Amino acid sequence: MSADSLSTSRAADTAPLPRAWLIVGLLWVVGCLNYLDRVLLTTMRDSIKAAIPMGDDDFGALTMAFLIVYGLLSPLGGWCADRFSRSGVILVSLAVWSTVTWATAYVQTYNQLLATRVLMGVSEACYIPAALALIADYHRGSTRSLATGINISGVYAGMALGGLGGWMADTHGWSSGFLVFGVFGVAYAVVLAAFLRDVPRVQNEDNVVETVPLFQTLAVLGRNRQLWLLTLHWSLLGFAGWAFVTWMPSYLREHFDLTQTKAGFTATAYMQAAALAGVLCGGVLADRWSRRHPRGRIFVPMIALTLASPFVFISANSDTLWIVAACLVVFGFARGCSDSNMMPILCQVADPRHRATGYGILNFIACLVGAVAAYLGGWLKERNVDLSYILMASAFGVLLSGVLLAAVRPARSE
Known part of the structure; x- marks a missing residue:
């Protein structure tokens, strides 16, 4: 076979499958709801505390409880997506967490609110691993980072729209946001069921027809050194990300009145708008760089996070609001570059049969670390320690997460 024929064959092998971009568009909305529903709570702290008495450590414990349950069940949720229908797992997850969001509008006590956060953790644990694995099935290399980035942009849109929680709480009461978005999610699950489909087995690039038992899968992944490097990288970003999501609204309100x-x-809004640009730019750049270098997808987040870490530190120390906002833009862009490439990098270091489970393990450890960040902020606040300290610690986590990527070596071409 000639060189031109080999090149053409390889391009065909890595081209996206039919319906690939439709799948990305459908899941964009789901990803938006996924994060919007979970971060509504953090932007309406004062309204919720006025309606349901609790301390700041209790408020931090709400996010901590969600993240612990979400993290613990993420590997199991990922394995279900590897073992059963990815689209089926996504549909069930969306329907259940939207119902829980709807029910949150009617809680009256702290324990009831805590119970809804736990149930949300259970229901959302299955979504992200299944969605990213399904996108990786449809986008087989040449568009994988961009497709992942577009999907993750929905997540960031949801986080940015989470700011609506404060406005809705101020104008219509804290329960209104949970009611509106819960009902919308249930309705969208019905629509999604008509269009979302798995990749047919005969079209799957890896021809995966066998499934592996959960404990055997965990044993294989547990011996993968590259996966553990990625897990540590993701955990450090999880600490920074959840520290900012949970406590930056409170920090800004107190420091800038x-x-x-x-x-x-x-x-x-500023950080997530920048992250939207980051996932798209990072996805395009990584797809192009990966054609010339096997570590191209790794280089993009490695460089972005390393350069962004000083700006994260400045955001916790500046007394000028526009400087803080500008630093959040830099951090958001760098985080977006990482998010658009995490699943594509995982596809280079893990067996295709274990893709969703591997991402579930990343989520598991990162969410436990993020839970510590969420609770630690409240614990420090109860003891009159400034929130800037946990935000400064996040800056060192961002720097180390970027440096760690330099040690990751792909085991697969894609």
Whole structure:
């Protein structure tokens, strides 16, 4: 076979399958709801505390409980996506967490609110591993980072729209946001069921027809050194990400005397808008770089996070609001570059049969670390320790997460 024929064959092998971009579009909305529903709570702290008495450590414990349950069940959720229908897992997850969001509008006690956060952790644990694995099935190399980036942009849109929680709480009461978005999610699950499909086995690039028992899968992944490097990288970003999501609205309100609405939008909108640009730019750049170098997908987040870490530190120390907002933009862009490439990098270091389970393990460890960050902020606040300290610690985590990527070596071409 000639060189031109080999090149043409390889391009065909890595081209996206039919319906590939439709799948990305459908899941964009789901990813938006996934994060919107979970971060609504953090942007309406004062309104919720006024309606349901609790301390700051209790408020931090709400996010901590969600993350612990979400993290613990993520590997199991990922394995279900590897073992059963990815689209089926996504549909069930969306329907259940939207119902829980809807029910949250009617809670009246702290224990009831805590129970809804736990149930949300259970229901959302299955979604991200299944969605990213399904996108990786449809996008087989040449568009994988961009497709992942577009999907993750929905997540960031959801986090940015989370700022609506403060406005809705101020104008319509804290329960209104949970009611509106819960009902919408249930309705969208019905629509999604008509269009979402798995890749037919005969079209799957890896021809995966056998499934592996859960404990055997965990044993294989547990021996994968590259996976553990990625897990440590992701965990450090999880600490920084959840510290900012949970406590930056409170930090801005207290340090700059902002309203709940303005603090919520400032803490989320700028950073997530930049992250939207980051996932798209990072995805395009990584796809192109990977054609010339096997570690191209690794280089993009490695460089972005390393350069962004000083700006994360400045955001916790500046007394000028526009400088803080600018630093959040830099951090958001770098985080987006990482998010668009995590599943594509995982596809280079893990067996295709274990893709979703591997991502579940990443989520498991990262969410436990993120839970510590969420609770630690409340624990420090109860003891009159400034929230800037946990935000400064996040800067060192971002720097180390970027440096760790330099040690990751792909075991597979894609």
